[in-house]
Amino acid sequence: MQTTAPTLSSFNDFLAAARAQPDAQRLLFVFGVAELPPTHSPGQAIRFREGRGGALSPVMCVDKAIGELADFPALVAESRSTGQPWDVVFAAALAAPAGREPSEPEVEQALRSMIGAVHRGAVERFLAFDAEGRSLLLS
Incomplete structure (x- = not known):
């Protein structure tokens, strides 16, 4: 059987x-903004403008404990309260074995x-999501 x-x-x-x-999970989020690289080509500039x-x-x-985050709109609201614009949020989960929470250094x-x-x-x-919560496939 294949799974x-x-x-x-x-x-x-x-x-x-x-x-x-x-196992206990910590949700990890990194917010990113799209930028034109400093050493861009004219073609890259055109594609970026498009x-x-x-x-x-x-x-x-x-980072958030599972119980600290109800849904995507809650994450967006909290992030927007910082005043820092973003285009993409990357998400991952970090587990710690033996029933403990991941430590702060971890x-x-x-x-x-x-x-x-x-x-x-x-x-x-x-995982990557845009500001509307749509899943993104980045290449």
Whole structure:
């Protein structure tokens, strides 16, 4: 019998999957803004103006316990209260074994790792959502 991993196509799917895990989870979010790279070509500038291409730069991050976040609109409202604009939010969950919560150093290290991955464009292992909560497939 072949099994496949469940598809997480919405923010609600992500929350439900995290809540269903046997180990305690911390939800990790890195918010990014689309920018034109400083060393862009004329073609890159055209594509960027058309809403395609560019680079994503992390602008803020946050971690949440599962019970601290009801839904995507709550995450958006909290993020907007900072005054920092963003275009994409990357999401991941961090588990700690043995029924304990992930420690603060573990969470900080995971967030640093996510930020570094966003800087490098290595975001394929994260879920990505636009500001409306639509799932994104970034390449």
